[in-house]
Amino acid sequence: MNMKLWGMPILLGLLSGIGLIAALLDDGLWAGLAWLALGFPTVFLAG
Amino acid sequence: MTVKTFKTWYLVHKWTSLICTAFLLMLCITGLPLIFHHEIEHLLGDTPEVAEMPAGTPIVPLDRLVAAAQQQRPGEQVMFMSWDDEEPELAWITTGPDMKANENLHFLAFDNRTGEVLKLISQNELSFMRIMFQLHVDLFAGLPGKLFLGFMGLLFVVAIVTGIAVYGPLMRKLDFGTVRKQRSARVKWLDLHNMLGIVTVVWALVVGGTGVINTWADLIIKYWQFDQLASMTAPYVGQPMPATLGSLEAAMATARKAAPDMDPAFVAFPGGNFSSPHHYAFFMRGDAPLTARLLKPVLVDAQTAALTDTRDMPWYVTALLVSQPLHFGDYGGMPLKVIWALFDIVTIVVLGSGLYLWLKRRRNPIEQRIRELEQDAGAPLGLAARSSL
Numbered sequence: 001m002n003m004k005l006w007g008m009p010i011l012l013g014l015l016s017g018i019g020l021i022a023a024l025l026d027d028g029l030w031a032g033l034a035w036l037a038l039g040f041p042t043v044f045l046a047g
Numbered sequence: 048m049t050v051k052t053f054k055t056w057y058l059v060h061k062w063t064s065l066i067c068t069a070f071l072l073m074l075c076i077t078g079l080p081l082i083f084h085h086e087i088e089h090l091l092g093d094t095p096e097v098a099e100m101p102a103g104t105p106i107v108p109l110d111r112l113v114a115a116a117q118q119q120r121p122g123e124q125v126m127f128m129s130w131d132d133e134e135p136e137l138a139w140i141t142t143g144p145d146m147k148a149n150e151n152l153h154f155l156a157f158d159n160r161t162g163e164v165l166k167l168i169s170q171n172e173l174s175f176m177r178i179m180f181q182l183h184v185d186l187f188a189g190l191p192g193k194l195f196l197g198f199m200g201l202l203f204v205v206a207i208v209t210g211i212a213v214y215g216p217l218m219r220k221l222d223f224g225t226v227r228k229q230r231s232a233r234v235k236w237l238d239l240h241n242m243l244g245i246v247t248v249v250w251a252l253v254v255g256g257t258g259v260i261n262t263w264a265d266l267i268i269k270y271w272q273f274d275q276l277a278s279m280t281a282p283y284v285g286q287p288m289p290a291t292l293g294s295l296e297a298a299m300a301t302a303r304k305a306a307p308d309m310d311p312a313f314v315a316f317p318g319g320n321f322s323s324p325h326h327y328a329f330f331m332r333g334d335a336p337l338t339a340r341l342l343k344p345v346l347v348d349a350q351t352a353a354l355t356d357t358r359d360m361p362w363y364v365t366a367l368l369v370s371q372p373l374h375f376g377d378y379g380g381m382p383l384k385v386i387w388a389l390f391d392i393v394t395i396v397v398l399g400s401g402l403y404l405w406l407k408r409r410r411n412p413i414e415q416r417i418r419e420l421e422q423d424a425g426a427p428l429g430l431a432a433r434s435s436l
Contacts, residue, residue: 005215008223009245016249023379024337024372035382041246042389
């Protein structure tokens with residue numbers, strides 16, 4: 001696999017997936033993890 | 048990837064996107080205020096405001112609330128009582144012209160500490176949020192509208208998957224996130240379309256896929272009624288309708304005992320679609336973000352308050368219930384709602400830029416388009432069997 005091409009999309013996809021699931025598990029720390037993980041792609045776009 | 052394969056992915060991506068774009072734009076635009084529906088409804092004064100009272104203020108008996116609802120809506124039937132976990136001081140009672148009504152319903156909000164009616168909402172009132180909701184859910188067209196939007200959602204999911212397939216050949220020679228601003232407007236928007244699309248791809252797939260599942264909600268619930276509810280109430284088939292109903296408060300105590308550590312989300316009254324003529328059907332929920340969505344039905348005899356049956360929801364209802372928060376984005380507080388809104392706006396840009404790219408297309412055969420894309424990418428797309436062009 002061409003990691004130059006797919007590295008960032010896979011990383012952002014994993015972070016999005018973690019964020020989507022984390023907030024389902026519990027409030028507090030899990031919700032915080034979700035904000036961070038899902039927030040990363042939006043910060044990337046803002047940059 | 049061969050030229051033929053790329054051509055297939057490209058054409059499927061183009062046509063599935065084109066067919067669903069107008070509806071997806073509508074869904075994204077109407078979905079945006081729906082993410083913040085609680086906040087907007089409060090701002091517009093569409094939700095009841097509860098008075099501050101000391102913690103631990105006792106709540107009034109449920110039967111008193113039911114009697115008050117019957118007094119408020121004479122000639123109508125009490126169909127449901129429900130509780131919002133974000134506003135535990137409120138109890139909502141739904142009344143309708145008959146127990147199986149879907150139209151002309153009324154929703155009464157009670158302060159469950161005083162028994163006072165705080166708000167009466169008619170199903171027929173068209174508020175701003177109601178219009179957004181109906182457009183988003185079914186285009187004001189009921190089940191056919193839902194299924195149509197579900198089909199558009201399926202096309203959207205196919206467009207995303209095929210979009211991933213064409214992303215590789217198109218972007219292989221560019222650094223991730225490159226937007227060639229010095230090139231033509233079309234190239235710039237192509238780069239933006241590809242970059243925004245790939246960054247939001249997982250979110251869009253999840254929200255699109257769960258949206259499709261939600262359009263099947265009516266059918267899934269109907270099947271559950273046929274499959275599970277019918278067997279839970281089977282011992283009562285053929286028995287005469289009860290002349291009077293027993294205490295809802297006593298039935299609630301039985302339901303809480305049958306599902307300890309859970310709270311009621313709503314109770315369906317006897318004779319409705321979610322119950323039988325002989326039962327109060329309590330739908331209990333947990334208190335974690337996920338378990339708060341996973342309802343557990345508890346059927347209680349409406350005359351004796353004895354437990355009839357309780358069981359976990361089957362997988363297909365569980366899938367529907369889990370898909371709902373993943374579509375709504377309402378399970379992680381305000382920061383998650385803001386993130387949902389940002390992703391929603393980015394998706395609007397992806398859809399709009401896709402439409403722009405199609406409108407500004409050059410009317411050439413696809414082989415020539417691939418050569419143009421290669422020129423745009425500054426390198427061959429890496430497709431095998433190039434000689435077949």
